[in-house]
Amino acid sequence: MNELRLSSKILIPILALLFVIPFAFDLYQFYSDIPIPTLESDDNISAINYVIEGLTILFSILYYIFLINTFNFRDKSIEENLKIYVYLLGLLYFSVIVFKLLLNPDWSGVSFPDEPQTLTTVIYSNFVSLFAIVFMVPILIVIKNLIYYKRTRRTYFFMRLLVISAFATVISGVIFPVPESFQFTGTGIINDVLFSIVLILVVLQSFRNSWITYLSRKEKVTYFFISIFIFWALLNLDGFAFKTSIPAHSLAASVFSTVAWYFQLSYVLFSSIYLLFQLPTARVFDRKMNEVTSLLDLSRVISTEFDFQKLIKLIPEMAIKVIEAEAMWLELYKTESKELYIASSQNLHQSEIEEFGKSGRQILSEKIVSSRKPILLNEIGKNHPYAYLREWKSDIGSIIGAPLISGNGKPLGLLFATKRHTFGFFPDDLAMLEAYANQGVIALDNATLIKESFERERMEEELRIAREVQQRLLPHKTPQYNGISIEALTITAYEVGGDYYDYINFSDDQLGFIIGDVSGKGTSAAFYMAEAKGIVQSLSKSFKEPRELLIRTNEILFETLERKSFISMLMASLNCSTNTLSFARAGHCPLLYYNSKQNAASLLQPEGIGVGLEKGVVFRKKLKEESVKCQKGDIFVFYTDGLSEARNHAGEEYGDERLRTLVETNATKSALELKDLVIDSILSFLEGKSLSDDLTLLLVKI
Amino acid sequence: MENFEVAREDHSEVSILRLKGFLDAHTAPNFEQAIQELIEEKRFKIIVSMSDLNYISSAGLGVFMGFIEEIREKDGDIKLTNMTDKVYKVFDLLGFPALYQIFKEEAEAEKEYNR
Numbered sequence: 001m002n003e004l005r006l007s008s009k010i011l012i013p014i015l016a017l018l019f020v021i022p023f024a025f026d027l028y029q030f031y032s033d034i035p036i037p038t039l040e041s042d043d044n045i046s047a048i049n050y051v052i053e054g055l056t057i058l059f060s061i062l063y064y065i066f067l068i069n070t071f072n073f074r075d076k077s078i079e080e081n082l083k084i085y086v087y088l089l090g091l092l093y094f095s096v097i098v099f100k101l102l103l104n105p106d107w108s109g110v111s112f113p114d115e116p117q118t119l120t121t122v123i124y125s126n127f128v129s130l131f132a133i134v135f136m137v138p139i140l141i142v143i144k145n146l147i148y149y150k151r152t153r154r155t156y157f158f159m160r161l162l163v164i165s166a167f168a169t170v171i172s173g174v175i176f177p178v179p180e181s182f183q184f185t186g187t188g189i190i191n192d193v194l195f196s197i198v199l200i201l202v203v204l205q206s207f208r209n210s211w212i213t214y215l216s217r218k219e220k221v222t223y224f225f226i227s228i229f230i231f232w233a234l235l236n237l238d239g240f241a242f243k244t245s246i247p248a249h250s251l252a253a254s255v256f257s258t259v260a261w262y263f264q265l266s267y268v269l270f271s272s273i274y275l276l277f278q279l280p281t282a283r284v285f286d287r288k289m290n291e292v293t294s295l296l297d298l299s300r301v302i303s304t305e306f307d308f309q310k311l312i313k314l315i316p317e318m319a320i321k322v323i324e325a326e327a328m329w330l331e332l333y334k335t336e337s338k339e340l341y342i343a344s345s346q347n348l349h350q351s352e353i354e355e356f357g358k359s360g361r362q363i364l365s366e367k368i369v370s371s372r373k374p375i376l377l378n379e380i381g382k383n384h385p386y387a388y389l390r391e392w393k394s395d396i397g398s399i400i401g402a403p404l405i406s407g408n409g410k411p412l413g414l415l416f417a418t419k420r421h422t423f424g425f426f427p428d429d430l431a432m433l434e435a436y437a438n439q440g441v442i443a444l445d446n447a448t449l450i451k452e453s454f455e456r457e458r459m460e461e462e463l464r465i466a467r468e469v470q471q472r473l474l475p476h477k478t479p480q481y482n483g484i485s486i487e488a489l490t491i492t493a494y495e496v497g498g499d500y501y502d503y504i505n506f507s508d509d510q511l512g513f514i515i516g517d518v519s520g521k522g523t524s525a526a527f528y529m530a531e532a533k534g535i536v537q538s539l540s541k542s543f544k545e546p547r548e549l550l551i552r553t554n555e556i557l558f559e560t561l562e563r564k565s566f567i568s569m570l571m572a573s574l575n576c577s578t579n580t581l582s583f584a585r586a587g588h589c590p591l592l593y594y595n596s597k598q599n600a601a602s603l604l605q606p607e608g609i610g611v612g613l614e615k616g617v618v619f620r621k622k623l624k625e626e627s628v629k630c631q632k633g634d635i636f637v638f639y640t641d642g643l644s645e646a647r648n649h650a651g652e653e654y655g656d657e658r659l660r661t662l663v664e665t666n667a668t669k670s671a672l673e674l675k676d677l678v679i680d681s682i683l684s685f686l687e688g689k690s691l692s693d694d695l696t697l698l699l700v701k702i
Numbered sequence: 703m704e705n706f707e708v709a710r711e712d713h714s715e716v717s718i719l720r721l722k723g724f725l726d727a728h729t730a731p732n733f734e735q736a737i738q739e740l741i742e743e744k745r746f747k748i749i750v751s752m753s754d755l756n757y758i759s760s761a762g763l764g765v766f767m768g769f770i771e772e773i774r775e776k777d778g779d780i781k782l783t784n785m786t787d788k789v790y791k792v793f794d795l796l797g798f799p800a801l802y803q804i805f806k807e808e809a810e811a812e813k814e815y816n817r
Contacts, residue, residue: 498760519760521727564768566760568796587796609797613767622800641760641795651756692726693759 011066018059022052023126026249030122053174056250060133064141073141078149078211082223085142089230092135096241099127107244114244125249132246132257140260143267149211162201166259169194173255177247195259202263206270214289217282224275231268237261287322291432294322298439306450311443312343315415319436320346323400323429325417329353330440331365332404332413340365340413348418364401369411374402374434379422397422400430402437407445415440459522466526467492470500470694473526473533479503481511481576483632485671489679489697491642497694498525498567499640502533504540509576512540515588515638515698516569516611524565532557532567532611546571547584547625554586554611554619566612570638579702581636582627586611586619589641592660594667596633601664603656604628634702635674637663642695646682649689654682671701705729708736716747716815718808722754725762733765737780741769746778749811753784758792766802779803781811 025048067073076084103120116122147155172190215223238261247254278285298318305311316328329345340362342350368375378398396418404412415437419425470492478486488501498518506512514536518525535556536549543549550571557567570591572583583591587610590603606624613619630636637659646654659678666677678697706729707722717740725733740748750766752758770780783805785793793799805811 517760519764521761562768563771564764566764566767566796568760589795605795607797609800613797613801618800622797 053252056252125245128245129249129253136260147208170255206266217286227272308447315440316346328417398424402433404441469526487671487675487699491695493691499694499696500529513572561612566610584625592637594635636700638698640696642693718749720751724757726759727761730761746776751784
């Protein structure tokens, strides 16, 4: 910044000096009768004149640098550039008028350049030249900015070519002081050729006005009229201000201002024509631009908004502005049924749309959804097949509707827009509505996906908790009783089931086993399991018979379990001194018993209903307790349906029978070996398929 | 995921729900909704026919339990028919025959309602 200020500080006095020196020279010339340089004048005088012209060229260049350094021309918008242009042109006119009135110039009009007749004329010509440079340079910068609105490498090339040829024209104009006449004769020929090249380049550059395309319709109309006025003003500018006064002071300034003037004139003329040609399509263009921006807005919102409820409000809200409808609403299908509901509306109350009646709306909606195409009803007359729309609301003259079809082809709903007038919608409105519907689908699909993934995350978390609860509830160590070996196995499925087993220490020689399965999965199953364990453990202090214990457990759990939840349980009590196992089965899988004496395994399934199914009367009536007198080598296998119902790829179940046979044929093996055999057997049966339910196995070998 | 379908058929006061496929924790809500609809329409005489039901899990059984109290209070019932042996085994294991009337054919259950 300091550097910039410094250069401005230096430049201003230099510029002032560069103005004052030729000015002083002009005054001196006026009083001392030195002839103004013409083709006939001698070389000595011309040399001084060349210096003076050189100073003027230097002035212009330094002034350009000063402007570029002082003002930021680059980042101006189209509108700002145009405003600056009008101000500059106005100021130029104003300054020239003021000086003309004040100084009243008078010219000889005999030779070229004209000779000033009075001192005021000298002052006038100096100042007009100054104004020409002072205002024309920034004007050219502004026009350059407009041309560069949409630039290519060629734009730069032609611009450079223009600057170079203009500079050459200025130099040749100084060397051959002949007015541009396009006579292509004598010494003027070089001037004329160079000037023609400049003019061609100027016209070429004048085609570059693509900034006009992106103006709004209103701007196009306004700018067109302004441009006509400016063109007229420009036409007069040369004769009014430049023609005689500038050459009298400086030929360089004269050529420069003439080139600049042609450039402006041409650029304004072409802009004017462009504006005129674009007026008829301006409305359509405006609309398309609007559509693009609003669709962009919508897609931006979509990428940030994942709240389903907010989205369904946003879709008609954003669409109504572009489609210019009077009312809009969005209908969506309910997730569970195929019924449509009004998700959101604009300028029309939800209840009003509902009044329209399910049947009436449905006919239209079904037609749109089944054809998968938007529909346009522009004239809803009395005999129209959709005349009932009028009956519903008399101020609906036209209606358009588009379906929202999800990515997987499933219809999500419909988007409607209405207008009071008949023929209110154009076919391109339909395309627009469809675009909105499509964007809406993406938004809603995304929101649903995000929601699902959140849900999944939440479920994962829940599962993790459930697994943890389940793991903590299971016994940490196997009880040690003389002559009994116990092996337990639990395999948790991905979705935690409600499997549970436990040991009860009834007394020193009486050991209890419980195996259970809570209906349902996940956290609720895990918590019911926890509840069941607590109840059973505390009741076991007072009730030592399996049947009685189950009856009491059912009484308590029935009160607290959710109606649709229940627990299947099997309780057994093994008396180690009498070698008797008594057990009761409350809706659970049978007890597998291997009798070593008979060398046969069987499934014991006494009657009994699940815990929590019934408050107690039937439960008590149905529940039977059985006793088994056992001996060394006998095996009891407690299991859950996760084992018997384990499915392989073919959908076949592992089944009780497979387990029974396996135990029977391997009964001589130890409990641990047997457990491993069961695991192997199940795994080979599953053939890599994962379990869909928990699997629990409790092996007791006497 | 396994498929599950509920088809409904109304015979005057009695409604028959025919289950097909796999009834487990994932598909139970569909079945639940079907019964819920019947209750909303005050149709409490329900027959659940299961000839095409391949599998029922504890969550599926829970659906019956979830509604039976309310339906019986309204003098209705859920009667079960046309079970395959495999499905019957699951019901039997849990003791359902003590809580529900189970018939071989829909007609028998209907007759029982119209008695």
